[in-house]
Amino acid sequence: MKAVLHVIEHDFRNFFRYKWWLAGLISMNLADLFIMAVVYNQMVSPDIAEQIISYFSFFAPGVTIIGLFASAYMIGREINMEVRRQIHHYMLSLPITRLELAIGRLLAGGLRGMVYMSPLLLTTFLFLGFPSLPQLLVILGALFLLATGISGLSIATAVSTTSLEKFVTARGMVYYVLFFCSSIFYPLSLIQDLGRDGVMPQFVVMLAEFNPLSSGADLIRSFLLGTPEFTFNMIRNLVVFSTIFATTATFAYMKIIQRK
């Protein structure tokens, strides 16, 4: 356990080296919220406004998830660089087992996401109201599961790509598919309507429904806005996503650092 904490500490120190980058990222997230969402407030049709209260309220949990995703995914960039520059040889020389190393990296990625996301979540609470203590614990637990899953996804992508460019391209694809095919920017019911009308293929609708980013954003909305209604499917989706990618990333990372 102590070794895992050392690895987490190492990754946190690295994380705060990017303070300017983080400041840039947070200002982009806030621009989305305080400019784009405020203008969309005026544009949303009355029917949709009935479902989502206001676009600003709807989007605030979405932007929290965007921030969580972007920061938890950063661990992959570092691991990709370490593998390319063979820095993992140094890691292997440390008195830490490979499993501890892999778990430490995975948890560090998730916790970094949580730390970065906190001011965005706090902003959401300030504008939408604070949840009750049990609700807050559920939100934090669910977001930690999501952050760990994203960290796992990022590590799995990092160890399967041979160059930074390929990693960045793969990351972009994952970003765009998961962001746009989710309920971050628009209610899930709109994607389902397009599916029913035959405009959107059914697999895209299913992807949006099972997308962990949809589950994360909708879970916060269910507690703060009361819409959509909270269901255990949200937690189930996050547990499944987190388990799959945490396990895959742990074994993939252990395997790649042992490769000659």
Place this chain on the structure above:
Amino acid sequence: MFLQFKFLIILRAIWFAAQIAFFGLIASRMVVPALADIYFEYYVAGVVIMMLYSTSVFIGYDIFEEAEHGVFEYLLSLPVSRRELVLGRSIGGGIRSFIFVGPLIAIALFVIGLENPLNFLIAFLALFLFAFGVSGMSITIAVGLKSSDHFDILMGVLNAFIIRLSTTMYPQTFVQDASQAYAVLTNFNPVTFASDLFRWGVGIEKYLTMTPMPLAAIIGLVIFFFTFTFIGVTIYERRLEGGGWQ
């Protein structure tokens, strides 16, 4: 040199597809009925301008690459004046972004349709000024900073604000309803001039910001182009002397 960014180009193309196939399509179902009929086409035109802006910015990254790899010394040894060098880079940056955005413009025309080819031709030519101006702006910022990381961050933040405070994603009338301050900034944004011009060129004339069109938008772009080209030339010239890029 531009083709070195092939992965970045692939990434932007995926972004373009995701923007129109998901966001454009779904958001058009979310907006008020008065806008819903044209919002998809309106948004596709906006995405083209966002893309033109972001690819024109690439030239700034080249400046850092060249400083890092010692290409500046080679460029300075060429029988070309400093002024010609910057002007050439600014125009080159704009033209190459058009090479990339060209196929995307074709896709946008396929989606939106084309009512008046002459209007489109005028808009298309005027958009070159926008691309040159953005390249000039990117060069100006790049030569003013020592670190490529700082440049990357600043361009990201600038991109976030310049795009969101423009009419690429939403008509000016809704920006006005949201905030008077945002509306003022949107009115003086070159990305708004370019978006309006492109929409006017393809026949989406409802919700245009500037009047009279296309003159107002073209004047705006001319001012933008000259401002950044000449500021860029002056700063670039000064920085080149005495190895200021090192």
